[in-house]
Amino acid sequence: MFIGTTFKDFLLRPQHGQVLSRTKENIDLSMPLSRNIILRGAPIVSANMRTVTGGRMMKAMSSMGCFGFIHRRYSKEVQAEKVREVKRSQSYIIENPLVIHQEAIIGEARELIRKKKVSGLLVCESPGSMKLVGVLSTRDIFGLDSELVKNRMSIFTELICGYQNISMEEAELRMSRRRVEKLPLIDDDANIVGLITMKDLKMAKQKPYTTKDSKGRLLVGATIGASGDYMERAELLVDTGVDVILMDIAHGHSEVIKLAINNFKAKFPGAELIAGNIATGQGAKFLMDLGVDAIKAGVGPGKGCRTRLDVRFGVAQLQAVREVYLATEGKVPIIADGGIEDDGDIISALLIGGASTVMLGSMLAGTDEAPGLVENGVKMYKGETSIEASLEEFNDDENLEALMDDVQAPEGQPRPVKYIEGGVAKVIRRIRGHLKSAVSYAGTKSLIDAQKKMVDTPWLYVNRRPLTEAAKKESFDR
Known part of the structure; x- marks a missing residue:
């Protein structure tokens, strides 16, 4: 029933509510980011993109009990310094006192x-x-x-x-x-x-929900690739104290990432590793068998991505996330990456799709914490493989013609996003409120219980066929 469908094709049927007050009662929104990391504030992850997550966004997200991954477009030295800065920013134990x-x-x-x-x-x-x-x-x-x-x-x-x-x-x-x-x-x-x-x-x-370690320091995530200097970058990040590494490439169901994961695990056997992106059950099993601690799912659903437009590969995002969940049988946490337009899509990804967390790009790119300048009330949100994003890495020591050859068929695009006054905290507070409402409508007292209730038998809780265009208009046109 989910073939070719995405988040707005379904509505969830209200259940008998157990929550007496959504504001006064402690509704638990905790969900796993990976095998060993729990997010207690909200299951929201800021995208590992240069126009979304730098050090400032990473600090803000962990401070609110969410998470993020510092992008890898920094030099490896600068990226490691960003990790170090966030780790030092909060701690009830000062490790190197004066x-x-x-x-x-x-x-x-x-x-x-x-x-x-x-x-x-x-x-x-x-x-x-x-x-x-x-x-x-x-x-x-x-x-x-x-x-x-x-x-x-x-x-x-x-x-x-x-x-x-x-x-x-x-x-x-x-x-x-x-x-x-x-x-x-x-x-x-x-x-x-x-x-x-x-x-x-x-x-x-x-801040009881802060994503932190046993010493009270903020947990920090950072991104590496699967080729080039990825092992040197990983070593520097591990030595700096990063808590989890995301190995991120466009096509994660590949021999390239298999070799990279095996190399990584051989050198850093105790390090937490998340990998992606994939969009099929086969891809999910492939990464699970390689021993990753979470899987990032989604090929082409995001506003900054042109993969589906230009090469016609991809899977509708609700179908993709659910395929991954069913293939892994809930044994590995899933990050639903892309295609999220509003808070309702987040709830669908979690309760119907089976995602453990949801990665947001364009919804956070307009905040103060995201890198970039505000011009005429907007900030620029750039897909990681867009020509504009690639050219930002160009320097005089590189061959511009060779670089342009590599980006002549970009699968990313830039787009303006509205500036959000009040910063990322305003966005996360709103999402937390809607997640609490969803838990109430689901007839449970925690988000993870709502997911357990619905995800394995969704036909009991959603319309059995995708919404008609008239029903979508009634539901979503505001």
Whole structure:
């Protein structure tokens, strides 16, 4: 019943509601991004495109409990730096706190505090040592510049410390009991291994849905290809601390990606890897058998893509996502990539198609967090294989004629998208509200339960035939 269909060919039948209040009741929207990563804010992923996801978008998406993949059109060094910046941007554990040695003078400490805009310093035994001997706060630095730090600091025996793997709850308990704002972290030999501040703890608790690791750092995704410098890029990203890598090529059911995945897994056996794009059940089984941690599905449905127009290959997106779900039997999370025009399409992809998450491009490209300038109320959204996008990579050291030969048959196109005031947070809040409504209409209390209820027997919950044109007009023309 889903052959040749897409999201607007079906409506979901309302079920007996279990939710008393969509605003007051805690409706769970958690869904898996990959085997080992859960998104708790909303199952939304920003597209790995140069006009969608740079470092700023990545930080915003993870901060809201969603996700993204930093695009690979950066040089590998710049891409790794973007990963590093996002990882450092939030954490309740400061892994490399500022340190000064006890024989330094107060004038040095005061200047370091002013320059780094911090409220205090950990004090070590001697230059080059990391052994904790005290803490110096802003209230301790008033006095003669020439006075020694060791004469003004709080000494080690007066401190409350924690160990490296302390939980957020235990750290907060220790700090609250002793009414301190800082908790130095030390190893068995009293060497400094980190610092927790009450300010960072409170910030972490204010955002319970944030996509973060055990240390409170934002999770970060980045993109690689399957040829060229992809292994060097992957190595740099892994060394930088990326949490998951997306191996992204236009035709993911191919020997090219098979070789690349095998090489990647041989060198980085513990790294989380997502791969795509594919659009068939055979392609899904192919990637699943290669051991990927999630599959990205969709060939040609996006507004920035011309593959279906120009080469006539592709599968209608609802059919494609559902084929992939059935072929993998729900064993591997699926990212539905492309063809999403509104929030209702997201819900169809999740509840009917079987996707675990949905990737958005044009719906996010108009936000402040997306790279690019606002001109006359619009921003440019460019398909990754468009001539315009390819030429942005051209530099004087390259052969322009050779580059143009490679892009004479582009499968991407640029298009303007309306600028969205209020940033990406405004878009995600709206989507979260509609997802909560969908859970209520589905007769469940969580998004994953709504999917489990409907995805295996959709004919019980949707019209058995695609909507007529009159029904589509009644439903969608507003």
